[in-house]
Amino acid sequence: MVLPELPDIIVLTRSMNTVLPGRTITDAKINQPKVLNMTAKDFISLITGRMILQSRQRGKWILVDLDDSLVLAFNLGMGGHIMLHTSEETPNPQKERVVLQLDDKKQLWIHFWWFGHVHLIKSKDIHDHKQIGKLGIEPLSDEFTKDCLSAILSGRRGRIKSYLLNQHLIAGIGNVYVQDILWRARLHPQRKANTLSDVDISLLHEAILITLQEGIRYSGGPKERDIWGNEGHYPEHYRVAYRTGKACPRCQSTIEQIRVGSTTSYICPQCQT
Numbered sequence: 001m002v003l004p005e006l007p008d009i010i011v012l013t014r015s016m017n018t019v020l021p022g023r024t025i026t027d028a029k030i031n032q033p034k035v036l037n038m039t040a041k042d043f044i045s046l047i048t049g050r051m052i053l054q055s056r057q058r059g060k061w062i063l064v065d066l067d068d069s070l071v072l073a074f075n076l077g078m079g080g081h082i083m084l085h086t087s088e089e090t091p092n093p094q095k096e097r098v099v100l101q102l103d104d105k106k107q108l109w110i111h112f113w114w115f116g117h118v119h120l121i122k123s124k125d126i127h128d129h130k131q132i133g134k135l136g137i138e139p140l141s142d143e144f145t146k147d148c149l150s151a152i153l154s155g156r157r158g159r160i161k162s163y164l165l166n167q168h169l170i171a172g173i174g175n176v177y178v179q180d181i182l183w184r185a186r187l188h189p190q191r192k193a194n195t196l197s198d199v200d201i202s203l204l205h206e207a208i209l210i211t212l213q214e215g216i217r218y219s220g221g222p223k224e225r226d227i228w229g230n231e232g233h234y235p236e237h238y239r240v241a242y243r244t245g246k247a248c249p250r251c252q253s254t255i256e257q258i259r260v261g262s263t264t265s266y267i268c269p270q271c272q273t
């Protein structure tokens with residue numbers, strides 16, 4: 001079970017935008033109040049009657065703009081999904097943490113195992129949110145240039161992998177997509193960031209863009225689902241991620257699994273030095 005990352009969130013928000021804009025939330029059922037940033041009573045009272053506008057990705061968060069200048073912010077955590085169901089279906093209260101009723105009689109089930117959040121925030125306060133407000137740059141934004149990446153890594157003596165996963169620096173990359181990003185850039189995950197040459201940084205910048213865009217093109221990662229429940233196909237296109245013992249698609253060397261800090265890494269020992 002893995003956490004949804006930027007491509008998975010984009011795939012989900014795009015599917016949400018095909019059906020949710022214009023729908024009004026008519027009721028909410030809270031099966032796990034601790035996922036909220038307020039009491040269940042306040043949450044239900046604030047969200048009832050709100051119309052859903054657009055859904056968008058920010059880091060590993062899903063932000064749903066509502067009317068009345070509110071934002072519903074989801075962080076799905078481990079094994080999380082947001083799925084649309086008909087009124088005939090009955091959610092399992094042990095699994096569906098929050099259920100939103102919509103005015104077309106459909107329901108949105110918000111499901112996750114742990115670490116998830118369902119926060120209701122005033123739009124003007126989003127930059128002060130204690131997690132969302134601290135997120136780093138969006139790697140698929142126009143502002144994320146090669147020079148920007150170079151500035152982010154400048155003077156940093158730790159492992160390159162740790163900086164790529166640090167949400168306060170670059171938002172949205174996790175332990176699935178980072179594997180193929182490092183392989184594409186021919187960088188060992190333990191490589192010290194301040195030893196990267198200008199060429200290395202160019203390759204890394206390109207690898208981030210290509211890998212994340214490929215994740216979106218193949219509808220996201222393992223067990224990630226869109227609002228209809230369709231699973232992502234990116235795992236069929238993994239280069240080194242989760243492919244221990246298989247051949248590197250570039251040089252045919254055997255892919256190895258190593259520990260880097262508290263995370264697992266998959267590397268080609270020939271390509272990534």
Ligand SMILES: [Zn+2]
Nearest residue numbers: 248251268271
């Ligand atoms: Zn290789």
